[in-house]
Amino acid sequence: MITPNKCPHLSPDPPSRYLWRSWVDLGSSRLEQAPLNNAAGLWTKQQVTWRCVEKQSGARPDTSAKPQAASHKLATIGEYKKIMKVIDALKITGSLSKPSKMPGWAYGLPAKECKTGSKLVKVPGSVCYDCYALKGCYVFKVVQAAQYKRLAAIRHPLWTGAMATIINSKKSKYFRWHDSGDVQDEDHLLKIFAVCKLTPSVKHWMPTREAWVKAFLSLKPANLVIRFSAPMVNTQAPSTWPNTSTVVTTGSTCPAPRQNNECKDCRSCWDPEVKNVAYGQH
Ligand code: SF4
Numbered sequence: 640m641i642t643p644n645k646c647p648h649l650s651p652d653p654p655s656r657y658l659w660r661s662w663v664d665l666g667s668s669r670l671e672q673a674p675l676n677n678a679a680g681l682w683t684k685q686q687v688t689w690r691c692v693e694k695q696s697g698a699r700p701d702t703s704a705k706p707q708a709a710s711h712k713l714a715t716i717g718e719y720k721k722i723m724k725v726i727d728a729l730k731i732t733g734s735l736s737k738p739s740k741m742p743g744w745a746y747g748l749p750a751k752e753c754k755t756g757s758k759l760v761k762v763p764g765s766v767c768y769d770c771y772a773l774k775g776c777y778v779f780k781v782v783q784a785a786q787y788k789r790l791a792a793i794r795h796p797l798w799t800g801a802m803a804t805i806i807n808s809k810k811s812k813y814f815r816w817h818d819s820g821d822v823q824d825e826d827h828l829l830k831i832f833a834v835c836k837l838t839p840s841v842k843h844w845m846p847t848r849e850a851w852v853k854a855f856l857s858l859k860p861a862n863l864v865i866r867f868s869a870p871m872v873n874t875q876a877p878s879t880w881p882n883t884s885t886v887v888t889t890g891s892t893c894p895a896p897r898q899n900n901e902c903k904d905c906r907s908c909w910d911p912e913v914k915n916v917a918y919g920q921h
Pocket residue numbers: 892893894895901902903905906907908909916
């Protein structure tokens with residue numbers, strides 16, 4: 640696989656905020672002609688060509704050639720699929736999880752690395768106090784290692800395309816971000832937006848306790864529902880968020896505990912028309 644270090648047109652540095660905004664603002668699943676758009680972590684058309692040459696003849700690409708304007712066009716989803724295999728994508732991102740309760744696949748990061756959650760976990764009465772993702776099988780060494788591998792992977796220049804490749808390869812059309820952990824920063828959030836744009840047939844749901852995310856909701860793709868989680872048990876979520884979740888001791892609206900702890904045919908968490916989902920306290 641061509642890596643950023645072998646490609647003269649790719650910077651190994653994380654993209655600047657401006658570049659991510661430019662790219663996300665494109666608003667199309669056919670991604671093209673953003674300035675320096677290869678910072679989005681996706682293959683360019685030139686890379687696709689190189690990869691195909693490599694596959695067919697074993698020849699290395701000619702990296703001495705001057706970049707042409709067209710080389711900065713990103714590959715379409717269809718072109719992208721031709722060159723990134725799921726097995727290569729998984730090497731970049733780490734594995735997904737398949738919670739038995741949910742209708743689709745999920746993705747987890749270490750709960751200890753939650754920016755706000757790691758503070759709330761020390762506050763009695765908060766929704767993070769006695770966090771489920773800090774005990775049980777979540778603390779097994781192998782699970783922790785996998786979570787930290789995924790956390791490191793979000794900085795990989797091809798993480799966005801790799802995640803999209805994996806999600807598009809699944810039959811399920813529902814994806815849950817962060818069954819443990821939370822969004823880390825602005826770059827991470829905008830990469831998630833990009834993955835959602837590259838998986839237009841999938842409905843995404845991302846819970847978060849990070850209030851700063853609200854400033855980016857106008858950039859959010861329509862197939863992603865972000866639910867801001869009220870920080871304290873039995874308190875209302877802020878009405879200024881379009882979608883929220885709460886944890887309550889009575890009056891829950893999540894039917895899972897009444898149906899073998901499974902979602903079954905409920906999809907409320909992914910439904911933007913459902914303003915708030917109230918989960919019963921565990
Ligand atoms: S509200 Fe519905 S979709 Fe959400 S966790 Fe509960 S059962 Fe699943």
